[in-house]
Amino acid sequence: MQRKSFSLKCRHFRNNGCQNNGKHPVLFEIFGEMWNVQVRLGQGVSASVYRVSSGRASMAAVKEFQVDAQGGDYGYLKERSVLENIQGHKNIVTLYGVFTNHNPLGIATHCLLLELLDVSVSELLVRASNQGHSMWLIQHCARDVLEALCFLHREGYVHADLKPRNILWSPDDECFKLIDFGLSFKEGHQDVKYIQTDGYRAPEAEVQNSLAQAGLEGDSGCTSAVDLWSLGIILLEMFSGIKLKETVKSQEWKDNPAAIVDHIFSSNSVVYPAIPVYHLRDLIKSMLHSNPSSRSTAEAALISPFFSIPFAPHIEDLVLLPTPVLRLLNVIDDSHLYNDDEYEDIIEDMREECQKYGSVISLLIPKENPGKGQVFVEYANAGDSKEAQRQLTGRTFDGKFVVATFYPLSAYKRGYLYQTVQ
Template structure:
């Protein structure tokens, strides 16, 4: 740790505190997470979920773990540094974000999630505080609750901040999947449009009440498994017909409302995957995948001049399973900038730039 100078504490949580720091040799600003628990061996450190998951992640929309330091039985994570969180951006803001800004952020987060889920992990604690922003770039951070998809249940009940917690988790299911991240993204996306949480419950029971008041009470047709979960814990759903989200989010387009509605489906199986969300019409006017990052099958079928947009137009009538490229990102691809040009026939391109953006 002698190579780093701690400048200011920028966050404090259950498991550790986060400091803005500077590398004395290079002058690079970094974020250092200091764990509260003592670690007496490297074996303990490398088995931490956060270490195991982040060591496998190399994506422009996932925060980069630069190094792990153990000194005097204290564990430090050194991350790239980003200026602020999405929560901080929303907290004191009076003017609503434009749909262009929301589309830009959600596009990037879904790309990061698609990469993560395809690599066999889901986050379990997505919330505005864990989405870090600098200029046009947004990155997923804080993998302390990340879980391998292939790991065996039962999973812990208490995951995610309550307002973004999926109903299957609220009902104490131990068999939840990466679809809990998709529910969280639906709630976050709605909040970006209104600057107010969609389901601001004050307890687990009140959270389910708030969800029912918006989405409507689940039925046998909409979520039979949920009714069984509720019966197992002797819980009775409050009766609501629900509200169309366009009433609660009047500034959102029809495509945005449709996407949030599908993300906030009671039944996890009816929520889109991250890769499917990227294929939603909400992103059709702004989503371009460079040839090097496209699935091999898409490259062989689709001319470069057409790209994903052409594929979407041909297949807009059906949802198809998304595939995530296995291409490895090199050290030069430390950030991705979204070109904000829009209009009929105009594609917004994902440009890789060489400047270093840290978490």
């Protein structure tokens, strides 16, 4: 019997990040082991973040703080202190350790060794192409961020810089996590005058920032309510697919933000089921009261009816959010499933091909619905799964173009092979 085989179709891939151009470290010595710098993931005023790997193929992120010209280490000490005090929650980035890097010029820089995360909500918004995200994705993100905020606020902390770029997807934990606690503070002990990012800044933070710029002191510091305001704007952007920075600066918004929220929802609700739309709209409006004392808390927001509605992911969601499980579509004809010899040959071919990109833990091709004829490949980690998706997308199997998406590991493990929304 002739075995089915993959054939390569030439493609061009863009590396997501800046290549090492000699202007940043090539190696970090971390706890006596050399880690290679693969790519710079981001660069800010006070720090740069790199993706690094060790000889054991471990992956992590390093946040290297710039040398302070005045000799202070405030930014590093601040973020380290906050992270050390809030470790252990699944929706907050994990701090593995801290170390000092000595570069060839003899300059020492302070570094944080952090859990490596993946795509940010900011990147997801760019890829949404002004269409808005699915209810499944919005709900998933909203719940994860609110869980993190509940924990933070119970511990007495305010994040104070919640924005799409600071919410990242964890492929291995299959959830969104908060990063960047450089502006965070203990409620009632605000030691940062200028908080939050333009476009996600609560009204009371705008007032406080204006007073600080004028050299004046406000009556009191900001509270955890500023984080709920930021999340409300983020969810509104995810629903609409539109950046709202200019909108929230307008006088119309300042006069009546609820009316603009209603308008955005009435303009987009035609593509969504009515009841979930109403619940999401009301949830967002509860976070966007101008008076912080009227704003919903994170705990109250989590009991919104919006979170009681089950949603299935769109196929686009499973392309955007990596997991250790790869799902291959448009591969198997029904006729292949009922010939035992041919079915076993296909299983063998699939496993052989997929093992080229990483360690395959399991492989499943259901013979019945749901999932009939789809190929599910569980890899040892999401990095292998991502490489397989990159390599297999656009290839052909038995003359058919392969479509490769990810699939939730949690659902796969319990045998839940739901039909995704096209």
